[in-house]
Amino acid sequence: MSAAVPLSTPRSSLVRRRIGWTVAAVAALLVAVLLSLAVGARPVAPGHVLDALLHGGEGKYAMDTAVVREMRLPRTLVGLMVGAGLALAGTALQGITRNPIADPGILGISHGAAVGVVLAIMLAGVESLTGYVWWAFGGAALASVAVYAIASRGRGGASPVKLALAGAAINALLVSLTTAVLTTQASVLDKFRFWQVGSLSASDTGLAGRIWPFLLVGAVLVLSVARGLDALALGEDVAKGLGQNVAAVRITGGLGATVLTGAGVAAAGPIAFVGLAVPHIARALVGGDHRWLLPMSALLGPVVLLAADTAGRVFFPPGEVPAGVMTALIGVPFLVALVRRKRVAAV
Amino acid sequence: MSTPVRGAGTAVRERGTAARPAGYALVRAGRGSFLVHRRGTAVAAGLIVLLAAACLAYLCIGKTYAAPGEVLKVLLGEPSREEVTVGTLRLPRMTVGLLVGLAFGAGGALIQTVARNPLASPDVIGITQGASALTVGAMTFGLTSYAALPYVSVAGGLLAAALVYVFAWRGGLQATRFVLIGIGFAVALRSVTHLFMTKGDYLVAQRAQVWMTGSLNGPGWDEAAPLAWALLALAPFLCWAARAQRTVTMDDDTATALGVRLNRVRGGLVLLGVVLASIATGAAGPVDFVALLAPQLARRMTRTAQIPLLSSALTGAVIVVVADLLGRKLLEPTQLPVGVLTAAVGAPYLIWLIIKGHSTRNTGGTA
Numbered sequence: 001m002s003a004a005v006p007l008s009t010p011r012s013s014l015v016r017r018r019i020g021w022t023v024a025a026v027a028a029l030l031v032a033v034l035l036s037l038a039v040g041a042r043p044v045a046p047g048h049v050l051d052a053l054l055h056g057g058e059g060k061y062a063m064d065t066a067v068v069r070e071m072r073l074p075r076t077l078v079g080l081m082v083g084a085g086l087a088l089a090g091t092a093l094q095g096i097t098r099n100p101i102a103d104p105g106i107l108g109i110s111h112g113a114a115v116g117v118v119l120a121i122m123l124a125g126v127e128s129l130t131g132y133v134w135w136a137f138g139g140a141a142l143a144s145v146a147v148y149a150i151a152s153r154g155r156g157g158a159s160p161v162k163l164a165l166a167g168a169a170i171n172a173l174l175v176s177l178t179t180a181v182l183t184t185q186a187s188v189l190d191k192f193r194f195w196q197v198g199s200l201s202a203s204d205t206g207l208a209g210r211i212w213p214f215l216l217v218g219a220v221l222v223l224s225v226a227r228g229l230d231a232l233a234l235g236e237d238v239a240k241g242l243g244q245n246v247a248a249v250r251i252t253g254g255l256g257a258t259v260l261t262g263a264g265v266a267a268a269g270p271i272a273f274v275g276l277a278v279p280h281i282a283r284a285l286v287g288g289d290h291r292w293l294l295p296m297s298a299l300l301g302p303v304v305l306l307a308a309d310t311a312g313r314v315f316f317p318p319g320e321v322p323a324g325v326m327t328a329l330i331g332v333p334f335l336v337a338l339v340r341r342k343r344v345a346a347v
Numbered sequence: 348m349s350t351p352v353r354g355a356g357t358a359v360r361e362r363g364t365a366a367r368p369a370g371y372a373l374v375r376a377g378r379g380s381f382l383v384h385r386r387g388t389a390v391a392a393g394l395i396v397l398l399a400a401a402c403l404a405y406l407c408i409g410k411t412y413a414a415p416g417e418v419l420k421v422l423l424g425e426p427s428r429e430e431v432t433v434g435t436l437r438l439p440r441m442t443v444g445l446l447v448g449l450a451f452g453a454g455g456a457l458i459q460t461v462a463r464n465p466l467a468s469p470d471v472i473g474i475t476q477g478a479s480a481l482t483v484g485a486m487t488f489g490l491t492s493y494a495a496l497p498y499v500s501v502a503g504g505l506l507a508a509a510l511v512y513v514f515a516w517r518g519g520l521q522a523t524r525f526v527l528i529g530i531g532f533a534v535a536l537r538s539v540t541h542l543f544m545t546k547g548d549y550l551v552a553q554r555a556q557v558w559m560t561g562s563l564n565g566p567g568w569d570e571a572a573p574l575a576w577a578l579l580a581l582a583p584f585l586c587w588a589a590r591a592q593r594t595v596t597m598d599d600d601t602a603t604a605l606g607v608r609l610n611r612v613r614g615g616l617v618l619l620g621v622v623l624a625s626i627a628t629g630a631a632g633p634v635d636f637v638a639l640l641a642p643q644l645a646r647r648m649t650r651t652a653q654i655p656l657l658s659s660a661l662t663g664a665v666i667v668v669v670a671d672l673l674g675r676k677l678l679e680p681t682q683l684p685v686g687v688l689t690a691a692v693g694a695p696y697l698i699w700l701i702i703k704g705h706s707t708r709n710t711g712g713t714a
Binding site: 101105106150151153159160161162164165166167168169170172173175176177179180272273321322324325328329331332335336339340 | 466470471514515517523524526527528530531532533534535538539541542545635636683684686687688690691693694695697698701702
């Protein structure tokens with residue numbers, strides 16, 4: 001991982017810079033939330049958004065209030081949570097695997113969770129999110145273990161190429177499994193085709209209330225190993241020498257990432273590339289210290305996801321571009337830039 | 348390699364007179380003579396027999412069983428009571444599967460030969476995804492004629508290949524970078540395809556979904572004919588490719604010293620491979636992993652250093668025909684799309700390749 005901390009910089013100026021960027025990220029998040037509440041098929045003036053949220057407008061603003069409170073607020077809340085969750089998951093995965101292209105989408109973990117959800121709905125007849133979120137965890141955990149096990153076998157260990165390829169293979173296998181289930185039950189296809197893209201548009205009022213406990217657990221797990229991830233960034237042997245229990249760090253962090261991805265996918269479908277791009281932006285801003293990096297990612301993740309979702313509402317009116325497509329389109333240039341840097345391809 | 352050999356069975360064989368590469372036989376026909384790879388020829392012949400058997404089984408087995416004798420009658424154009432089931436329903440579908448398999452097998456063989464890496468197969472690096480994205484887009488925005496779809500697919504495949512190539516080029520083409528960027532593009536293009544699917548109305552989406560997993564359910568002669576013509580038009584290029592393939596398998600210095608314009612030959616082979624894979628995608632959707640699997644299986648059978656073009660194409664055809672037959676029968680009355688089955692076989696094979704560790708090698712050997 002690139003430790004972007006210049007050694008000559010005095011400590012105080014580094015802290016100042018980190019605080020400055022964190023404040024800026026909070027401001028960006030507020031703007032993203034405001035835009036997500038205001039922009040759409042029925043634009044609401046930013047001034048009225050606050051009004052609608054706090055007091056509920058009367059008369060000609062009654063419609064605005066309904067739109068903001070009942071349609072855009074739940075969506076924005078889910079976007080906030082899922083964005084933060086995926087970004088944290090990506091950061092943790094990149095730290096655990098010491099691999100700059102680790103992302104729940106590329107590694108097939110999101111798809112594992114998606115398959116879990118499909119199986120839960122179709123085979124076990126589970127309908128509620130609190131029911132199938134466990135299936136999502138199961139699928140995500142299986143996929144992540146499988147991908148890492150495959151990639152770390154053979155010569156050279158888990159290099160970026162092998163991880164990405166293992167992810168692609170697992171993805172293909174899972175897609176084929178999903179399709180096999182879906183073709184036998186055609187009625188579900190119509191619902192599933194929107195969900196599989198990854199979208200916030202189906203969020204209802206209760207969704208945010210149901211997923212937050214899972215995301216909180218995941219976030220706590222990931223944050224608790226921040227120091228361990230720092231040590232791991234120096235290499236496995238150094239981390240051991242520094243007294244870190246490497247296996248415990250990997251397992252705790254991996255568990256956290258799995259829970260975050262599973263809950264995110266259960267809520268919004270497999271949204272790719274948020275977990276890839278955000279950690280790199282965050283690292284460029286606050287450096288490689290995970291105690292700063294993880295919170296920064298959690299702030300920037302929702303900014304990216306909400307911006308993608310909001311942009312998707314504006315692009316092709318009257319329809320919407322699902323957030324998952326937008327993040328993929330934003331994410332690919334990132335991946336290309338990362339891979340073109342010599343260091344990554346050579347790993 | 349084995350392409351120019353068929354029909355030379357009556358020729359005189361001479362053994363042991365001149366120095367020639369091990370495993371090759373000299374075939375003289377009149378004043379011309381060829382070197383023939385014995386095992387390669389035998390494998391190709393065996394594959395043809397296998398393919399014929401698979402096709403016959405395909406035509407016989409279905410919701411109702413048709414006796415092989417009746418099937419042969421239909422094929423020969425004689426009146427038969429199985430005329431409708433076999434002649435109108437199964438035969439066109441089988442033809443499409445056969446041609447698609449041939450195209451995927453040959454396209455995969457060419458691309459893998461140039462990349463010297465099995466992982467650079469068109470379904471891993473985004474070429475089939477590009478073809479599907481543009482095709483589904485065209486479907487969504489009202490293009491319904493089957494005759495036009497192959498051209499759209501080819502355009503999509505070429506576009507995706509060009510994009511991956513341009514972005515992976517950095518003073519040279521490194522295999523790992525190429526594969527990584529290809530995977531990234533594959534993911535993005537897949538989500539673009541999903542986007543188009545959500546744009547269209549329900550019926551278009553369903554048709555696109557079925558098409559997307561690679562399905563042979565539905566095609567009739569209207570779809571088979573343009574595919575057959577396209578492949579026929581490419582046949583002369585394939586004959587060139589079978590010979591040119593040999594030169595790019597050599598290491599760069601040797602090939603250059605022998606006067607081969609390496610970059611042109613490579614470019615031509617890749618172009619042909621991409622066009623073949625895209626045509627097949629346009630006809631049946633992305634039938635996953637046939638292009639990865641077929642050349643590798645064929646090479647293991649012939650035990651040559653070079654990926655055999657003809658045997659790869661035949662292997663591809665056998666895979667698709669058998670997979671579609673299984674897909675029709677396995678969960679009757681539901682028909683599984685053929686892409687589901689090929690992915691179920693191909694993905695574990697890809698995993699095995701990764702574990703074996705060929706993936707991180709950039710050069711050396713064809714593996």
